[in-house]
């Protein structure tokens with residue numbers, strides 16, 4: 001029997017931590033690849049040497065050679081630079097666009113049947129680049145945004161109410177930027193609408209904190225951005241594909257008319273299973289929410305317009 005094979009491109013903070021979560025969940029064998037020689041090899045070996053202690057059976061290979069990634073089932077792209085205090089995610093575009101494009105070319109060459117999960121920022125634009133470069137169908141290329149953003153919102157709500165994190169469900173629409181759209185009206189705590197439990201002004205403050213959640217961590221770390229919650233989030237997306245879980249998760253997906261938008265990536269709720277993005281779910285939005293979504297998607301479009309596609 002063949003094990004699942006997961007390639008993680010970029011062996012930095014997010015990539016290495018993805019390998020950690022994926023191994024701990026025994027999602028399959030893992031290849032960690034980076035342009036820097038020695039780093040993926042060292043981190044992969046270190047992580048594999050934790051296997052006897054932790055009791056997982058994932059073989060973890062570090063490499064600089066794409067031939068080792070051949071026939072991957074899922075590829076997670078984390079390659080590129082991260083922002084520092086004072087920068088926006090969009091400031092990363094000029095560097096990361098070329099990296100995502102060249103990485104995608106290599107992935108497609110060696111793993112023509114893979115699902116590609118994009119993390120590198122600005123993620124909605126990076127996912128667009130990976131999608132166009134790969135030539136894959138849209139269900140097979142999508143990006144990390146809403147799982148992370150909604151995990152932040154869930155965390156703030158759970159701490160406010162001192163309840164289990166697991167009991168809070170919500171989702172976030174739009175691009176993974178400061179104008180993302182957390183949806184209070186679709187937020188529940190143990191099945192109870194959150195608006196019945198938390199006053200409107202407190203919720204508004206939590207929505208704002210969620211929008212700036214990435215920057216909050218960057219301002220603490222100073223040298224880079226968040227990686228524990230991001231890597232846990234994208235590994236959950238990989239798990240949904242590999243186990244055909246059909247969970248409804250907010251992901252950055254290619255829109256073909258949904259929410260009135262086309263030829264753009266943006267965060268939307270979708271069924272994620274063995275066929276990747278199996279169905280995008282459209283929810284009712286009031287005028288204010290629809291306008292906020294349009295604004296957020298327009299900033300993704302402005303960045304896409306800077307690319308040569």
Ligand SMILES: NC(=O)c1ccc[n+]([C@@H]2O[C@H](COP(=O)([O-])OP(=O)(O)OC[C@H]3O[C@@H](n4cnc5c(N)ncnc54)[C@H](O)[C@@H]3O)[C@@H](O)[C@H]2O)c1
Pocket residue numbers: 009010011012013014015033034035036078079080081082083092096099102103118119120121122123144145148176224225226227230
């Ligand atoms: N979408 C999200 O929600 C989300 C969340 C967290 C981080 N990110 C983004 O993920 C990216 C990685 O963040 P990080 O904290 O791991 O950064 P990092 O600097 O720790 O790691 C990036 C790694 O990419 C490698 N790399 C650079 N060019 C490469 C190439 N051509 N091929 C292979 N590897 C290459 C670097 O050598 C480095 O090891 C950043 O762009 C960051 O903004 C996105």
Ligand SMILES: O=C(O)C[C@H](O)C(=O)O
Pocket residue numbers: 082083089121148176213214215217218225226230
């Ligand atoms: O904020 C960043 O630059 C990284 C990531 O997109 C995040 O939301 O943590």
